Amino acid sequence: MNLETYPDRDLMMLRLADLIAGQLGDFLRREGSATFSVPGGTTPGPIFDTLSGVDLDWANVAVVLNDERWVPESSDRSNTRLVRERLLRGRAAQARLVPLYAPAETPEEMLEALADGIRPHLPISVLLLGMGADMHTASLFPGADRLEEALAPDAPILMALRAEAAGEPRVTLTAPVLREAFNIHILITGTEKRAALERAMTLSPQEAPVRAVLDNATVHWAE
Template identity: 85%
Template sequence: MILETYPDRDLMMLGLANIIAGQLGEFLRRDGKATLSVPGGTTPGPIFDTLSGVDLDWANVAVLLNDERWVPESSERSNTRLVRERLIRGRAAQARLLPLYAPAESPEEMLPALEDGIRPHLPISVLLLGMGTDMHTASLFPGADRLEEALSSHAPILLPMRAEAAGEPRVTLTAPVLRGAFNTHLLITGAEKRAALDRAMTLTSIEAPVRAILDLATVHWAE
């Protein structure tokens, strides 16, 4: 794990957006395509705002959420909705947003089709993750019903996940997909999450799921 600390959040968001843009640009120049995986929630919003204005070959970038609540995009709880509003606009409007939700009562019904849409865009070129104070990342929650399966080296691309802390059923990228990314960044803010990060280093990935990716990550932190 590499830990980068910043004097304030604004500098961190701008600096990390520039790093991500640079790494995407390297993949586009070398391979002609790139895959960016991002978290939901409001914390990465300023990064999305900056990236949306960067001059990249966005038509050849696939954007994929780390995880999604099993709700339609019309819901205020939808991560897809937030990413479309903050990232898939401006110059980045040409990017391809890969779905993690499809109309159905439960995620189990749609997982094969969703995985088929993701598979051609793996491995992930640049992975941006967040972390909760409970040390979850993506929808890998401590105590979740299929956490052990999702952490297995033989896990499929996606798994449905249900946990008390998660609210709705979720769909999440599994640990092998996250660990397969070429560049991994973990974004955290505040003293409470820094303390959770330090604690995670002493625990197993079952106790602290973020532990599954920490050895491969650059952690970006500001108070």
């Protein structure tokens, strides 16, 4: 794990947006396409705001969420809704959003179809993750019902998990998909999450799921 610390959050967001833009640009020039996997929540919003105005070949960028709550985009708890509002506007409106939700009562009904949509865009070029104070990342929550399967080397691309801390059922990219990304960035803020990060380094992925990706990641932290 590589840890980058910043004197304040604003500077961290600007520098990380610049780094991500550079890495996506490298892939676009070299491969002609790129895949950018992003978290939900409000923390990465400033990064998305900056990236939405960057001059990239967005038409050849596939945007894939790390995870999604099993709610429609009309819900204020939808990660898809947040990404559309903060990232997929301005110049970045040309990017292709690969869905992690489809209308159905349960995620299990749609997992195979959703995974088929993701498969052509793997491996991920640039992966941006968050981490909770409980050391979860994506929707890999400690104590989730199928966490061990989602952490396994032979896990499928996408799984449905349920956990007390998660609220709704979730769909999530699994540990091997996250771990195989070419560039992995984890964004955290505050002393509580810095302490959680240090604790995660001493635990197993079953206890601290973020541990599954830390070895290959750069963690960006500001108090």
